[in-house]
Amino acid sequence: MKNIIWIVIDTLRSDMLASCLSETAVYNEIDEVIEQGVLFTDVMTSGGSTRISAPSYFSSLRPGLTGMIHHGVQTIRNFKDDVLTVTEHFKHYGYQTFRWDDSSLDSCQPKRGFDVFESGYPTLEHTPHRDYDNDRRDAFIARVRQSKKPFFVNFHLDYIHDFGGNQKTSWTTDEYLKVVSRQSRDFKALWDKINPGPEDIVVVTSDHGCILDENYIEYDKTMPWGFANNKTRVFASFIAEGLTPTKKHELIRSIDIAPTLLDLALGKEMKAQGISLKSVLEGDPVPELIGIAERNVSLEVTSVTDYACVRKQNWALYFRKGKPMALYDNSEGMYVTDLLGTGLPIEEELLSFYRELVLEGPQTASELYAQTGISIAKIRSEMEASILLPVYAWNEETRLCINALLDQILNTELILLDADNSGAVEKKIKARYNNCHYLRYVDVKGLSLHKMLNRGLELAKAPFTVTATPNCQYTENFCYSLREMFLSKTDTVLSYSNLKRLIDDNREMEYIGNDDCFDELIFSRLGSGFEHKTSTAAYSLPHFNEIGACAMFETETIRNAGGFSPSATDVLGKTWYKLNRIGRIRHVNKGLVISKDKTILRPVMPLTKNEYDFKVSIIVPIKDETEQKLLPMFLTTLSHQTEKTVEVLLLSQSAETGLMSTLAKNLPELRIRTVTRSGEFHDLLNSGLYAARGEYIFWADISDKLLPHCLAALLEQIEGKSDVTAVKCGHSLHGTSNSAKEVQPMGQVREMLCEICDLRGLLYKRRLHNDVGIFRAPNEQEQGWDMCVRLALVEPIVTIEEPLIIASRTFQFNMQPSLESYHRILRSSINSMGNAVDLVRLYEDDFRRHRADEARYILEDEMMLTLKLINQSGISSGALLRVPKAHVTK
Numbered sequence: 066m067k068n069i070i071w072i073v074i075d076t077l078r079s080d081m082l083a084s085c086l087s088e089t090a091v092y093n094e095i096d097e098v099i100e101q102g103v104l105f106t107d108v109m110t111s112g113g114s115t116r117i118s119a120p121s122y123f124s125s126l127r128p129g130l131t132g133m134i135h136h137g138v139q140t141i142r143n144f145k146d147d148v149l150t151v152t153e154h155f156k157h158y159g160y161q162t163f164r165w166d167d168s169s170l171d172s173c174q175p176k177r178g179f180d181v182f183e184s185g186y187p188t189l190e191h192t193p194h195r196d197y198d199n200d201r202r203d204a205f206i207a208r209v210r211q212s213k214k215p216f217f218v219n220f221h222l223d224y225i226h227d228f229g230g231n232q233k234t235s236w237t238t239d240e241y242l243k244v245v246s247r248q249s250r251d252f253k254a255l256w257d258k259i260n261p262g263p264e265d266i267v268v269v270t271s272d273h274g275c276i277l278d279e280n281y282i283e284y285d286k287t288m289p290w291g292f293a294n295n296k297t298r299v300f301a302s303f304i305a306e307g308l309t310p311t312k313k314h315e316l317i318r319s320i321d322i323a324p325t326l327l328d329l330a331l332g333k334e335m336k337a338q339g340i341s342l343k344s345v346l347e348g349d350p351v352p353e354l355i356g357i358a359e360r361n362v363s364l365e366v367t368s369v370t371d372y373a374c375v376r377k378q379n380w381a382l383y384f385r386k387g388k389p390m391a392l393y394d395n396s397e398g399m400y401v402t403d404l405l406g407t408g409l410p411i412e413e414e415l416l417s418f419y420r421e422l423v424l425e426g427p428q429t430a431s432e433l434y435a436q437t438g439i440s441i442a443k444i445r446s447e448m449e450a451s452i453l454l455p456v457y458a459w460n461e462e463t464r465l466c467i468n469a470l471l472d473q474i475l476n477t478e479l480i481l482l483d484a485d486n487s488g489a490v491e492k493k494i495k496a497r498y499n500n501c502h503y504l505r506y507v508d509v510k511g512l513s514l515h516k517m518l519n520r521g522l523e524l525a526k527a528p529f530t531v532t533a534t535p536n537c538q539y540t541e542n543f544c545y546s547l548r549e550m551f552l553s554k555t556d557t558v559l560s561y562s563n564l565k566r567l568i569d570d571n572r573e574m575e576y577i578g579n580d581d582c583f584d585e586l587i588f589s590r591l592g593s594g595f596e597h598k599t600s601t602a603a604y605s606l607p608h609f610n611e612i613g614a615c616a617m618f619e620t621e622t623i624r625n626a627g628g629f630s631p632s633a634t635d636v637l638g639k640t641w642y643k644l645n646r647i648g649r650i651r652h653v654n655k656g657l658v659i660s661k662d663k664t665i666l667r668p669v670m671p672l673t674k675n676e677y678d679f680k681v682s683i684i685v686p687i688k689d690e691t692e693q694k695l696l697p698m699f700l701t702t703l704s705h706q707t708e709k710t711v712e713v714l715l716l717s718q719s720a721e722t723g724l725m726s727t728l729a730k731n732l733p734e735l736r737i738r739t740v741t742r743s744g745e746f747h748d749l750l751n752s753g754l755y756a757a758r759g760e761y762i763f764w765a766d767i768s769d770k771l772l773p774h775c776l777a778a779l780l781e782q783i784e785g786k787s788d789v790t791a792v793k794c795g796h797s798l799h800g801t802s803n804s805a806k807e808v809q810p811m812g813q814v815r816e817m818l819c820e821i822c823d824l825r826g827l828l829y830k831r832r833l834h835n836d837v838g839i840f841r842a843p844n845e846q847e848q849g850w851d852m853c854v855r856l857a858l859v860e861p862i863v864t865i866e867e868p869l870i871i872a873s874r875t876f877q878f879n880m881q882p883s884l885e886s887y888h889r890i891l892r893s894s895i896n897s898m899g900n901a902v903d904l905v906r907l908y909e910d911d912f913r914r915h916r917a918d919e920a921r922y923i924l925e926d927e928m929m930l931t932l933k934l935i936n937q938s939g940i941s942s943g944a945l946l947r948v949p950k951a952h953v954t955k
Contacts, residue, residue: 066158066159066160066215066330066331067215067264067265067266067305067329067330068215068216068217068218068264068265068266069155069160069216069217069218069265069266069326069330070218070220070259070261070265070266070267070268071217071218071219071220071267071268071270071322071326072219072220072222072252072255072267072268072269072270073119073219073220073221073222073270073271073272074095074222074225074248074252074269074270074271075115075221075222075223075225075226075271075272075273076225076226076271076272076273076274076275077095077225077245077248077271077274077299077300078271078274078275078295078298078299079106079107079108079271079274079298079299079300080294080295080298081238081241081242081245082095082096082099082245082300083096084096084099084100084104084106084312085104085106085300086106086314089238089242090242090245091242091246093245093246093249094249094250094252094253094256095245095248095249095252095253095269096249097253098252098253098256098269098302098304099269099300099302099304100302100310100312101302101304101310102267102269102302102303102304102305102308102310103302103303103304103308103309103310103311103313103345103346104300104301104302104310104311104312104313105300105301105302105312105313105315105317106300106312106313106314107298107300107314107315107316107317108270108298108299108300108301108316108317108318108319109297109298109316109317109318109319109356109357109358109376110122110271110272110273110274110297110298110299110318110319110358111127111128111297111318111319111320111356111357111358111359112128112134112136112273112297112358112359112360113136113273113274113292113296113297113358113360114136114273115173115221115226115272115273116133116135116136116137116138116140116141116171116173117133117134117135117136117140117273117358117359117360118272118273118319119133119173119174119175119272120132120133120144120148120150120173120174120175121133121319121320122272122319122320122322122323123150123151123152123174123175123323124148124149124150124151124175124320124323124337124430125151125320125321125323125324125335125337125338125339126148126320126337126338126430126433127320127338127357127359127422127423128358128359128360128370129359129367129368129369129370129373129423130145130148130338130368130427130428130429130430130433131144131145131148131175131430132144132145132148132366134359134360134361134366134367134370135360135361135362135363135364136285136360137364137574138171138574138576138578139364139574139575139576140364141171141172141173141472141576141578142468142471142472142575142576143364143366144175145366145429145430146177146471146501146502146503147429147430147431147434147441147502148175148430149337149430149434149439149441149444149445150175150177150178150323151217151323151324151326151327151335152164152175152177152178152179152217152219153177153178153444153445153446154327154333154335154444155178155217155327155330156178156180156217156446157443157444157445157446158331158333159214159215160214160215160216160217161180161181161212161213161214161215161216161217162178162179162180162181162216162217162218163179163180163181163183163205163208163209163212163216163217163218163219164179164181164182164183164218164219164221165183165184165185165202165205165218165219165220165221166183166184166185166221166223167184167185167189167192167197167202167221167222167223167224168184168185168186168187168188168189168223168226168227169184169185169186169187169578169579169581169582170187170188170578170582170585170586171576171578171582172184172474172541172578172579172582173221174219174221176472176473176474176475176541177445177476178445178446178476179474181205181208181209182474182542182545183205184579184581185197185199185201185202186201186581187581187582187584187585188227188230188585189223189224189227189229189230190227190230191585195230196251197222197223197224197251198251198254198255202255203258206255206258206259215330220255221272222248222251222252222255224244224247224248224251225241225244225245225248228240228241228244229243229244229247234280234281234282234283235278235279235280235281236275236277236278236281237277237278238277238278241275241277261304263306265305266303266304266305266326266329266330267303267304267305268301268302268303268304268322268325268326269301269302269304270299270300270301270302270319270322271299271300272299272319273296273297273299274294274295274296274297274298274299275295275296276293276295276296277295289360289362289371289372292358292360292372292373292374292376292381292383293395294395297356297358297374297376299319301317301319301322303325303329303342303346305329308346308347309348313345313351315351315353315354315378316351316354316355316356316376316377316378317342317351317354317356318339318354318356318357320337320338320339321339321340321341321342321354322339323335323337323339324337324339324340324341324342325341325342325343325346327341328341328343329343329346336434336437336438336439337433337437338422338433340352340354353377354377355375355376355377355414355415355418356375356376356377357373357374357375357376357418357419357422357423358373358374358376359372359373359374360372360373368423368428368429369386369387369423369424370386371385371386372384372385373387373419373423375415375418375419376395376415377411377414377415379394379395379396380392380393380394380395380411380415381393381395382405382411382412382415382416382419384419387423387424389405389412389416390405391403391405392404392405392406392407392409392411392412392415445476446476447476447526447527448476448477448478448526448527449475449476449477449527449528449529449544449548450473450475450476450477450478450527450529450530450531450544450548450617451477451478451480451521451524451525451526451527451529451530451531451620452470452473452477452478452479452480452530452531452532452533452544453480453482453518453521453522453525453530453531453532453533454466454467454470454479454480454481454482454533454534454535455482455484455509455514455517455518455534455535455670455671456481456482456483456484456485456490456535457484457485457535457671458485458487458489458490458671459485459489459490459492459493462535462536462661463490463535464493464497465538465575466533466534466535466536466537466538466539467479467481467498467504467535468575469538469539469540469541469543469577470533470539470543471498471501471503471504472541472576472577473539473541473542473543473544473545474541474542474544474545475544475545475548477503477527477544478503478504478505478525478526478527479503479504479505480505480507480521480524480525481494481504481505481506481507482507482509482517482518482520482521483506483507483508483509483510484509484510484511484512484517485510486510486511491506491508494506505524507520507521507524509521513631513636514629514636514670514672515628515629515630515631515632515636515640518532518628518629518636519628519629522620522623522624522628522629525620527620528619528620528621529544529547529548529551529617529618529619529620530617530618530619530620530623531543531544531547531615531616531617531618532614532615532616532637533614533615534614534615534668534669534670534671535671536660536662536668536669536670536671537564537615537658537659537660537668538577538658538659538660539577539615539657539658539659540577540578540579540580540582540583540655540656540657540658540659541577541578541579542579542580542655542657543562543615543657543658544617546562546580546653546655546657547560547561547562547616547617547653547657548560548617549653550617550651550653551617551619554649554651556648556649557648557649557650557651558618558619558622558644558645558647558648558649558650559612559616559617559618559641559644559645559648559650559651560616560617560618560650560651560652560653561599561602561612561613561615561616561617561650561651561652561653562615562652562653562654562655562656562657562658563596563597563598563599563653563654563655563656563657563658563899564596564597564599564613564656564658564659564660564665564666564667564668565580565583565584565594565595565596565597565656565658565659565660566594566595566596566597566659566660566661566662566663566666567587567592567594567659567660567661568592568593568594568595568663568905568909568912568913569592569593569594569912569913569916569917570587570591570592570594571591571592571916572586572587572591572592573591577659580655580656580657583656583659584596584656592917593905593912593917593920594659594905595898595899595903595905595906595909595947596656596898596899597656597666597667597858597897597898597899598654598896598897598898598899598900599611599612599613599652599666599667599838599897600652600654600896601652601838601841602650602652602667602838603641603645603650604838604839604841605834605835605838605839606638606641606642606645607638607639607641607642608638608754608755608834608839609638609754609834609835609838609839610635610637610638610641610667610835611667611834611835611836611837611838612637612638612641612650612667613637613658613667613668613669613835614637614667614668614669614670615657615658615668616637616641618644622644622647622648623640623644626643626644626647627643630643633675634675635835636670637670638835654899656899663788663860663909663913664787664788664790664859664860665836665859666836666837666858666859667835667836669835675760675832677758677759677760677831678712678758678759679710679711679712679736679758679759679760680708680710680711680759680760680761680780681708681710681711681712681759681760681761681762681763681776681780681828682711682712682714682753682757682758682759682761682762682763682831683703683711683712683713683714683763683765683776684714684716684750684753684754684757684762684763684764684765685699685713685714685715685716685765685766685767686716686746686749686750686753686764686767686878687715687716687717687718687719687767688718688746688878688879689718689719690719690721692767692768693717693719693721693724693725695767695768696715696724696725696728696767697728699765699767699768699769699770700713700728700732700735700737702770702771703735703765703771704732704734704735705773706771706773706774706775706776706777707773707774707776707777708776708777708780709734711735711736711759711776712735712736712737712738712757712758712759713735713736713737713738714737714738714739714740714753714756714757715737715738715739715740716740716741716742716749716750716752716753717739717740717741717742717749718741718742718743718744718746718749719741720741720743722739722741725737725739726739738756740752740753740756745842745845746845746848746878747839747840747841747842747844747845747848750840750848751839751840754831754834754839754840757831759831760830760831761780761783761828761829761830761831762828762829762830762831763776763779763827763828764824764825764827764849764877766825766872766874766877766878768872768873768874769796769825769870769871769872769873769874769877770870770871770872771869771870772869772870772871774869775794775869775870776828778794778865778867778869779792779793779794779826779828779865779869780828782863782865783828783829783830783863788860789860789863790829790830790833790856790859790860791827791828791829791830791833791856791857791859791860791862791863792827792828792829792862792863792864792865793810793811793812793826793827793828793862793863793864793865794810794826794864794865794866794867794868794869794870795807795808795809795810795826795864795865795866795867795868795869795870796808796825796826796868796869796870796871796872797868797870797871797872798872798873798875799871799872799873800873800875807868808868808872809864809866810826810827810862810864810865810866811853811857811862811864812857812861812862812863812864813857813861813862813907813910814854814857814858814861814894814906814907815907815908815931817850817853817854817857817890818854818890818891818894818907818931819931821850821876821882821886821887822849822850822853823849823850823853823876823877823878823880824849824852824853824877825849825870825872825876825877826869826870827853827856827862829856829862833856833859836859837852837855837856837858837859838855840852841893843889844886844889844890844893846880846881846882846883846886847880847882847886847889847890848878848880849876849877849878849880850880850882850886850890851889851890851893854890854893854894855893855894855897858894858897858898858906861909861910898947899947901947902932902947903947904924904928904931904932904947905917905947906947907928907931908920908924908927908928911923911924
């Protein structure tokens with residue numbers, strides 16, 4: 066079996082190539098290569114954009130059957146799941162399948178069937194040295210050539226599409242030809258590195274043309290039915306051992322390319338709407354063919370489109386909503402005469418073709434396959450990933466979540482676990498997704514979460530399963546990138562990704578694309594957001610689930626481990642901990658999960674609230690016997706608190722706890738418990754976290770004195786407020802002298818990165834440790850500072866300026882920060898911000914109030930001052946600076 070190499074050069078018109086009889090073009094490297102094969106100079110594409118033409122030529126179907134019939138990016142989500150592509154055919158016959166696109170901005174090629182689905186940078190502007198011939202593409206080529214199977218690979222080249230990185234609404238022919246010249250050099254670099262040989266079959270073509278010498282946006286608005294040759298006329302060259310180089314000027318269609326490749330390589334039929342040209346390549350004459358192009362002006366998916374054009378040689382018949390609207394002879398040039406209704410035989414021939422193909426022909430791919438004898442189940446590969454999605458209610462977030470999970474790269478199934486007792490979810494699923502082949506509805510009403518998930522696990526067909534929450538959306542490479550970790554590291558038992566927090570979204574679209582695409586659209590153009598990196602989440606298990614609700618595992622591994630673990634507090638956390646004992650939990654450093662919730666950094670399931678034994682857990686670390694002597698006075702001040710629903714955890718590194726036990730008996734109203742832990746100080750602090758049973762955490766220094774209303778005042782600012790996660794009060798610092806200094810609380814990370822702070826006066830929700838993890842080993846002298854910064858990274862802390870604590874130590878727990886401390890705090894923060902000083906994140910509250918470009922304009926001086934203070938520390942951050950770009954108006 067021979068390898069298949071399919072190279073698509075985006076936006077290259079055949080009349081702009083010297084080899085295709087252009088009178089203006091200069092012979093270039095593309096001409097040199099395509100003349101080595103059987104070159105068709107008149108290939109009609111099925112649409113004037115990649116989003117319409119690519120699904121059509123991959124499936125060998127007219128656009129009305131693929132579902133992608135609109136130029137807008139949102140149409141990508143309309144690709145129908147009953148459509149088989151040539152990729153799936155080759156995979157069925159044992160090929161390894163690869164896809165490369167120079168740009169990652171959106172995925173126009175049908176994703177189903179590809180083993181490897183990779184791309185470069187978002188645009189040419191983001192690409193190193195503005196050169197698509199780079200290390201990333203080289204690595205992909207090497208990966209293809211290392212395949213141990215025969216391979217099918219599709220390369221999509223974007224230099225012309227990006228017009229050399231210069232955005233304009235109108236291009237002259239001269240400007241276009243200069244860009245084509247530069248594309249030809251990039252193409253030759255790719256060609257030389259691929260180095261096709263006798264075991265390779267190559268086709269080089271384009272997906273569509275373009276409008277030159279006038280505003281192409283206005284052209285499309287005024288002529289939505291315009292399927293002019295300059296938009297839909299391209300070329301195709303088949304290059305393989307045994308094919309004699311020649312040129313064919315008769316019309317063929319882009320939908321004929323895939324059947325021809327399948328026939329050349331395997332002698333198999335695609336049985337779609339295109340034909341195999343194998344006999345033509347071997348010397349037979351080109352049959353008389355009629356091509357079709359279609360489009361809708363709205364995102365509505367219809368088999369009979371708003372506009373269509375059928376063409377035979379130079380004759381083109383145009384349709385609007387299935388009815389003829391114009392007949393042109395394109396050989397007349399730009400100023401053509403409408404000959405519709407003049408009795409020409411060509412009109413009846415073209416009308417008859419359209420009637421039989423569109424109006425009277427199959428209205429879905431499934432209907433066509435039933436007629437031609439193709440079995441979707443037989444050709445399509447087995448499921449590669451099963452997605453478990455518990456749903457408790459129907460809302461807009463649920464709909465967006467489902468649509469994102471149905472738009473995945475791999476061959477996936479979505480198992481929707483309906484726990485909604487109102488019946489709204491069931492009703493909506495049946496109404497909206499009745500024709501969706503790979504959404505499996507499961508009624509799990511009345512079941513607990515672990516039983517719901519185990520029910521889904523029983524039904525999962527794929528070797529990999531992933532959990533998802535309806536509160537989030539997902540990039541199209543969510544399953545694909547999580548699976549890559551298992552393929553590259555065989556001891557992996559669980560993989561999880563970063564979370565992107567969406568601050569503002571002005572895209573006016575629902576399509577997300579991959580993580581690079583989403584970043585580019587949101588960050589630099591149409592909104593703002595940031596990514597949170599969690600690379601050490603496994604350390605927090607089983608007490609805190611920093612991994613979150615979204616992770617992938619091998620289906621049989623978790624089945625063999627007994628399925629999802631029952632738990633009153635955290636089913637997933639307990640389950641991930643169980644897997645952690647079997648193998649390695651690995652972090653995928655990509656933002657694949659997207660949330661609008663400003664109070665979380667990790668995805669969570671929409672469960673009912675946990676019941677807590679106490680309102681506040683007051684945690685008091687005691688380092689030595691000297692500090693133990695302060696206990697009676699300290700506990701006495703606590704007993705005077707007006708808030709009584711508290712527990713007190715006394716943490717001791719000493720085994721001598723007699724005094725603590727005595728005090729606990731004498732002050733039963735404080736509900737005192739003693740926790741002993743030898744070892745490092747961070748171990749002691751973490752033991753307190755694990756033991757805490759309160760909804761809120763409050764860290765107290767044993768030398769501090771709390772005013773009687775301290776806890777009540779803090780609780781007033783946070784209780785019952787879903788958008789507040791932490792509150793901090795000021796304190797009065799009394800040193801060796803009689804003078805006192807009032808210390809104001811800090812609530813913003815940008816403040817904490819410029820000035821030392823600790824946990825004094827901070828009351829926060831215990832669940833935040835699912836977002837920020839536990840205390841870390843390297844930070845013995847700055848534990849409070851480090852944790853305070855991490856908590857504020859979840860959400861800015863609400864502050865109370867009133868000093869509610871009287872302190873005698875400058876910092877809690879005799880913390881002694883140093884220059885090394887600052888370095889560790891800065892590096893820890895930068896790491897969680899994705900190895901960048903992310904000014905959008907540090908000024909999130911301002912970006913929520915203003916559009917991205919407005920916020921940058923207002924805050925530019927202050928943001929630069931923050932960065933200057935960081936740099937003045939004398940410590941190199943070793944990170945990138947992430948600043949929002951100027952807003953691009955539509």
